[in-house]
Structures are given as structure tokens and as C-alpha cells.
Amino acid sequence: MKNILKISFFLFVGMLFAVTLSCNDEITFEDQVPDYTYSIIRSFDVNGQAATINHTNGVITATLPAGSNLSNVAVDMVLPEGATVDPASGSAVDFSTGPVIFTITNNGVSREYTATVAAFGDPMIMTFSIGENVGVIDQANGTIDITVGSEENIKALAPQYTIPGGTTSTPQSGVSLDFTNPVKYTVLSNDGFTGKSYFVTVKQLAAPVIDVFATSEDVCAATGIINNTSSTISIILPAGSDLTSVAPIITANEELTVSPASGVAQDFSQGSVNYTVTNQEGLTKTYQVTIVSANSTQKVVFLGEADCINTLEDDDAKAAAEYLKAQYPNDFAYIKIANVTEAALANTNVVMLYYLTPLTEGTQYFATDTNVMTLLPTELQSGASQAIALTNWVKGGGNLFLAGDPTSFIHVLGRMPADYSADRALGNYRYTEFGCAPAGGCVDYDKPANDIWGLGVRDSNNSGNRRGHPIFNGLTFNGDGELYLNNSGTREARLIWWQHMDGILSPGCCGQDAALLFEQTVNAVKLGTLRHIADGFGYGAVEFLPTNASVEANYDTNISTDFAGRIITLENSIIGYEFDSNEGRVNDYQGNIELLTSNIIDYLNN
Secondary structure, eight states, X not given: OHHHHHHHHHHHHHHHHHHHHHHHTOOOOSSOOOOXXXXXXXXXXXXXXXXXXXXXXXXXXXEEOTTOOTTSEEEEEEOOTTOEEESOTTOEXXXXXXOEEEEEEETTEEEEEEEEEEEOXXXXXXXXXXXXXXXXXXXTTTEEEEEEOTTSOTTSBOOEEEOOTTEEEESOTTOOBOOSSOEEEEEEETTSSOEEEEEEEEEEOOOSOOSEEESSSSTTSOBOXXXXXXXXXXXXXXXXXXXXXXXXXXXXXXXXXXXXXXXXXXXXXXXXXXEEEEOTTSOEEEEXXXXXEOOOOOOEEEEESSSSGGGOSOHXXXXXXXXXXXXXXXXXXXXXXXXXXXXXXXXXSEEEEEEOOOOOTTOOOOOOTTTTTTTSOGGGSTTOHHHHHHHHHHHTTOEEEEEEGGGGHHHHHTSSOOOTTSOOBTTBOOOSBOSOSSTTOSEEOSOOTTOOEEEEOOGGGSSSOOTTSGGGTTOOOBTTTEEEEEOOSSEEOOOOBOSOOTTTSSSOSSSHHHHHHHHHHHTEEEEEEETTOOSSOOOSEEEEOOSXXXXXXXXXXXXXXXXXXXXXXXXXXXXXXXSSOGGGOOOTTHHHHHHHHHHHHHHHHO
């Protein structure tokens, strides 16, 4: 019994000891486990725009509109009660250098959020230059102005410019462009819709050149023929002119200086005088100016309505007259139409009569079958003394070159008689087409460069191969006989011509047989039609031969047989015979027009 009691006692003591040891092994913490429920940023707005919050990673992101100032961003946050944050809510924060850490603290528990605020690309051009020339950028008005030197090719400049990250632009930096007119550049943000456009205007410093060199201030004073390639200027004055004291009036860009100065008398009797032009870059050009007195042979005459070439209203007539004056300096003379007499033309071999009636704003040129004859200058209408004198001159052997609007003078001459009050018949060679090509008027705008006007000198257009005619010497034909004359963006369009000979001849149209019959009937040579017409109809270029010699048996006796002179006509301006391109546009085939003109003059002058 005693043994049982002893065992029970020891078991009790052992259990009590074990319990005591178990209680002593329990760990007690002095700090508290963090509770992030109250240490979070519940919302984060930047400049009034809600940001995206990733609480798991503690990351905040936002992208502001293009052009936003990241160095001064207003930040507003919503926090749990009792929480604080640094930087503080409501403050302006600088995100321009990268992410900013925001630390929120509540009940002694802190947590960090890394906030990144960016902006879509700000569409703008920051710098703009062409070589060493720096552009002036007006951000408010979207303009860039830049000046380049006089020797730069303004048609092929390659600007370099910079734009912010996150933007793209067109045209791209470094691309060569034509800056004859302002060029538009557009910068687009990577937000896909925000953009800004700039118009870049390039001013080119004036080259050291003289524009006009005249013998006096009189608008009709003798003007010099300026050759900028050889740096020469030449003037021919009437015989007996005093060359010892000529005070030239010089026209040049206002940026330039000229020495000797304009208006200062010089002695040209002993030979040439040098004139030096200096521009803002310090570049110089020295002209050798020669003024002599001599009688023009007056073999080549241009007829115009104005007192002199300088006062011609039509730019095409003026350009053509200036070209003849330069080509034939010793043989050329200008005569006002009102002053035409047989005596005035006594020594003349060739007369050129050409103009395209100037179109003033709000007006158009409308030729019709009722007014085509009265649209001619009064002096060239039937019965006028000047028209009679010119007719007698051609009958006496003078050679006439007609082009542009006055081609209907062929009727006044009687070389192709016409009565617009009667039906077409043998002896009545009325035109068949009048007016303008486009419905909106007599000028075609925005013509593509590959839409080329010219003459069709194909065998199918004529009675045979006319490409060997002397007026085509040195000219290149394309395809099967196309002579390119005009691809200017703006062109004057007149449809005044014989589209066919229906009602007069049979066949009257469209083939070599019709062309041959026409030639035999009126004693002429059909030289070509419009370039675009392939089937042979239309009389775009014709040489009318003398009628006072032999003619064909089927010659129309309604046409006088006393014409000793030749006449070449270029009908319908859609062949492209326009001597001066409008609106500063460039005609890549101007050289063909000039060579064709001098070929015609040379042919008629021999």
C-alpha cells in the first residue's frame, strides 16, 4: 500500500513539473505585427487625373496629356483616417527627373509607393536649321522663318530639326524639299491624335545680279540685254545717239549695292563700262556693259498693242518680244500695231503677231463664232488701215508668224477667208471650235507635270512625215512624233482652231487623205495637231505657202492668188505654246518653245 502511494506521489510531481516547463517555453513579442490596412493610398490624382495604383507592388502610374509640365504636377491623395504621407497631398511634385517615392504612415506603420508620372509626347519643333542657318520658331503661330545664302539651291534644301521624345513628324528631318513656296511640317504625339503643324518659309538672300538696265527712267527707254552667264549687258541705241553721257537706271534687289550707282552718267563712247554688284554675303558680280549706236536692219518685227515692250500688258507677248530682241539684237524692232504702215514694214522680212489676252480678276476670255473677229484689236479688224497695210505687206512677200489669240487674223488677211454669218462651204473657212477648254474659264490650274501639252507631228496627223521640216530643227520628238511644249502647273487654254474641214472638204477629217486634200485646196502644209490627238484631226500648226506661183488643180479660187509671202500659224493654245508660265510655275519644256520660235523666225527670214 505504501509503495502505491509513493508511486502516485511521484507521478503527480512529475506531471506538475512538466506543466511548469511547458509554460516557460511560450515566446512573448514586445512589437506589433504591421497592419497595412490603414497604411495605403486609396486614390492618387495628378493634375485632376486619376492614376493607376497597384497595392501589391506599391506602384503608381499615370500618363498626362501631351505638353504637360512634369516639373510641377499637382498631386491629390485620399488616405485612411489618421494617415500621413510624404510628399504631402495637395503639393506640387517634380516628376521630370523620374519616379518619386511617396511614404504613407499610420499608427506607426509606414509603406512606400513608387509613383511614375509621364506625359504623352509634346508635338512641337524645338530647333530648325539648314546648314549653319538657324530658323526662328514662332510656337504660338506655328511658323518658322529661316534665311539661306544666295548660292543655295532653294529647290533642294534638307533642313535638320529636333522634336521631343514620344513624337513623330512629316516630312522627316534631313529630307530634301523645294522651298520656293512655304512648306508644311506636322508633328504628331504618340497619343495618336494631338498634333501641331508649322509652315516653314525660307528667304533667300539676293544674288548679286542686275534685273533691269535702262538708258533712262522713261518706261519705253532702251533696255539692256542681260547675260548673267557671261556677265555682260548690251544696249543698241539709234544711230547718232550721244554715248558720252548716259545715265543708266539700274533695277536690282534693295539688298544689293551697285557701283557705279544708278542714275550716274558714264561715258560709253570709248568702250564698255564695268558695274559691280555686291550682296549681303559680300559676294560680287561685275558686269561689262556695252552701249553702242547702230541702225537695226528691222528684218524681224514683233507687233504689240503697247507703246513699247516694257508696257505690254500680256506677259506672254512681253516674254516673246524680249526673246526675239535678245535672239536678233541687230535685226529686231518692236512696232506698235497702231503704227503699222507699209512704209514702216518696208525693210521687214518677218513679223510675229502673238498674245494671249490677259485675264483680269473676275473676267474670262470667251471666243465664239459671233465675236472671234471682233476680239481682235480694232487696228487688225477688217477694213482698218493697219490690217490693210499688213495684208499688202504679206502679198508683197512679207512672212508672217501668227500664234495665240490673234490667229483669226488669217481670215482678215483673206488667206483663209471666212464669213461667220454663213454656213461653212468652200471659200468659207470658219473655225469650228472656240472658247476655253475647262468649264470654269480659260486657265487650267493645278495641272500635273506628267500632263504634257504639245504638238502631234505623227505621219497619221499629216499627209506625210513633217518632222524633218526646218521649224523642227534640233527638237526631240517623243514616241511616234510628239513634241513636248508645256507641263506648267497653270496654263492658259484657248480652243480657237479648225478642228476639221467638215462641210467644206470631203473627207474633212481624220486621216492622211483629209490632210492632203486640205493642203491641195488652200496651198498649205499641215505640220501637226494637238499632242493628245492620235487620229489625225485638227490643224494645230500650218504653213500657208505663197499663192502667186503654182497651185494644185483643185485649189480653191476663192482664195487670192497674189500672196507672195508665207504664213505659219500655231492654233489652239492646248498645243502648249505659252511663252510665260503663270503664277511663277515652271515649264520644263520652255526651251522647246524658244527653239521652235527661233526656228520659225529663221525659216521665214531666209
